[in-house]
Amino acid sequence: MILKRLIRKEVLIELLISLCIILFVYAAISKLLDFETFKAQIGQSPVLSSFTDWIVWIVPISELVVAVLLIVPNYRLIGLISFYSIMVMFTTYIIVILKFSDFIPCSCGGLLESLGWNQHLIMNVLFCLLALYLLFNLKNTASNNINNRYNQQKIK
Amino acid sequence: MLRNITMICSFLGVGIVIVLFMASENNIQRNNAFIRRIPPHIVKQLKSIDLKFNSYYIAGMTDQTIYLGNSTAPLLITEISLRTYQLKTHQIVLDQMNLPFRSVRIEVKPPYFFVADGSIPILFRGYITDWQAKTLSKNTAYFSLWTVIDSTSFGIRALSSTNQEQILGKLYKNHSYKVKFSTNLLKKQVDGYFDVDGQLLWNTNLQRLIYVYYYRNEYIVFNSELQLDFKGNTIDTIQSVSLKIADLKKTNQKKLLGNPIVVNKMVTTNDEFLFINSERLGRYEPKDLLKKASIIDVYNLKNANYVFSFYAFGEIGAKGKSIKANNDLFVMIIGNLLYIYKLQNNYFHK
Numbered sequence: 001m002i003l004k005r006l007i008r009k010e011v012l013i014e015l016l017i018s019l020c021i022i023l024f025v026y027a028a029i030s031k032l033l034d035f036e037t038f039k040a041q042i043g044q045s046p047v048l049s050s051f052t053d054w055i056v057w058i059v060p061i062s063e064l065v066v067a068v069l070l071i072v073p074n075y076r077l078i079g080l081i082s083f084y085s086i087m088v089m090f091t092t093y094i095i096v097i098l099k100f101s102d103f104i105p106c107s108c109g110g111l112l113e114s115l116g117w118n119q120h121l122i123m124n125v126l127f128c129l130l131a132l133y134l135l136f137n138l139k140n141t142a143s144n145n146i147n148n149r150y151n152q153q154k155i156k
Numbered sequence: 157m158l159r160n161i162t163m164i165c166s167f168l169g170v171g172i173v174i175v176l177f178m179a180s181e182n183n184i185q186r187n188n189a190f191i192r193r194i195p196p197h198i199v200k201q202l203k204s205i206d207l208k209f210n211s212y213y214i215a216g217m218t219d220q221t222i223y224l225g226n227s228t229a230p231l232l233i234t235e236i237s238l239r240t241y242q243l244k245t246h247q248i249v250l251d252q253m254n255l256p257f258r259s260v261r262i263e264v265k266p267p268y269f270f271v272a273d274g275s276i277p278i279l280f281r282g283y284i285t286d287w288q289a290k291t292l293s294k295n296t297a298y299f300s301l302w303t304v305i306d307s308t309s310f311g312i313r314a315l316s317s318t319n320q321e322q323i324l325g326k327l328y329k330n331h332s333y334k335v336k337f338s339t340n341l342l343k344k345q346v347d348g349y350f351d352v353d354g355q356l357l358w359n360t361n362l363q364r365l366i367y368v369y370y371y372r373n374e375y376i377v378f379n380s381e382l383q384l385d386f387k388g389n390t391i392d393t394i395q396s397v398s399l400k401i402a403d404l405k406k407t408n409q410k411k412l413l414g415n416p417i418v419v420n421k422m423v424t425t426n427d428e429f430l431f432i433n434s435e436r437l438g439r440y441e442p443k444d445l446l447k448k449a450s451i452i453d454v455y456n457l458k459n460a461n462y463v464f465s466f467y468a469f470g471e472i473g474a475k476g477k478s479i480k481a482n483n484d485l486f487v488m489i490i491g492n493l494l495y496i497y498k499l500q501n502n503y504f505h506k
Contacts, residue, residue, distance in 0.1 A: 036442065039440055042440070047173070047176055047177040048176060051176065051179075052439070052440055081161060081162070081165055084162065084165055084166075085165040085166075085168065085169045086169070087169075088165065088166050088169030088170060089169040089170075089172060089173050092169060092170045092173040092174065093173050096173060096174065096177050132162065135158060135162060136158065
């Protein structure tokens, strides 16, 4: 019974992590595919315009790196912490733009284009909460325990 | 442990973005880095009108009407109603028609209209009800630019008789018409003639004259007594003119070599704002932008700050002729097309 619940929870966590991976890979690829537009949008952003040259590379690359970290089981914890940190930064960015900036620039490309800033904000907050949930449940999951035991046996 | 790491990450994430935001704001406002702020949906195109000829310029504008002059038919005035967008033309009649006119321009300021040619030099005034103009001043002083301050005084630009450099001045009535010049308003960088070229405007709201240089990122604001209020800088980075001038001693001529970079192209002013059309792309602006839009940078003349820019979209094939703003309308002539835009943003109206 307990095992069954553990397995179910494990599957849920796997699914949720896959969701995070898909989000970041999608976001990174859509930025890189239309790089010129992305660069122009960042250039007009009230928060980032002065740092455009770095930001345009840092953002998609770190998204991809985090996605890879999330895929590799051993780095999953680091991946989740990074994912959470980046989502916090994105969310702060949106709040800063909505509340403190003189004007609101056009939304980003890809999937996010169809979202308004407020929906975007809600989505980001949800992903932050999701990352927190994953962070605090990852340790106790069956997958981790089984993996650990499996690894330990292999070492022995 | 994990809880602590998460806390640290949260604070770091929020902190980094806020620091970025503050640093970025500084950069745009203080260093005037040449990056435009483009708030979305600031203008909406209301109408485009085909004028059939590319020689029209905007001579004046009220809440109901746009007045157009025509450089190839100098005494033709075209009225466009802002309600019906119907065109109506009038022929101006001057009390002295047989003069060697070379650079006639009309300015309409209801109830008056003014016609002047600084190469004669002569200045006429009439009422827009009958479009008949009488001579106000003749042979007072030659001038190369003029703008109406009120019904009897005008801002002018002329050549100094001592050193052949351009100077700003005023033509005004004191029993008869007189002129007054100030030699220290325009600042020479190369030759004092080509390099100081620009455009002269009068802002009714602030009661100030404005001179916007063509070839440097600068404009000056001064009062009708020719006292300088301040020098303003545009977001562009060209501070000194890149002109090459040939001084032809034999024929006593000066010639401009090559095409200098025009920093400020078309200009107009309204309320406390100065509108400058620039064809220079800022960072991160796509290269093909200039084919489909004119870039208009907006400055606040009360504090000399850059406010924001907007793109006036249209079929920009030909060269821009003139721009004009009045209340919430912005009008631009490009080639033979006249565009009317509505300034939508509440930045313009507080």
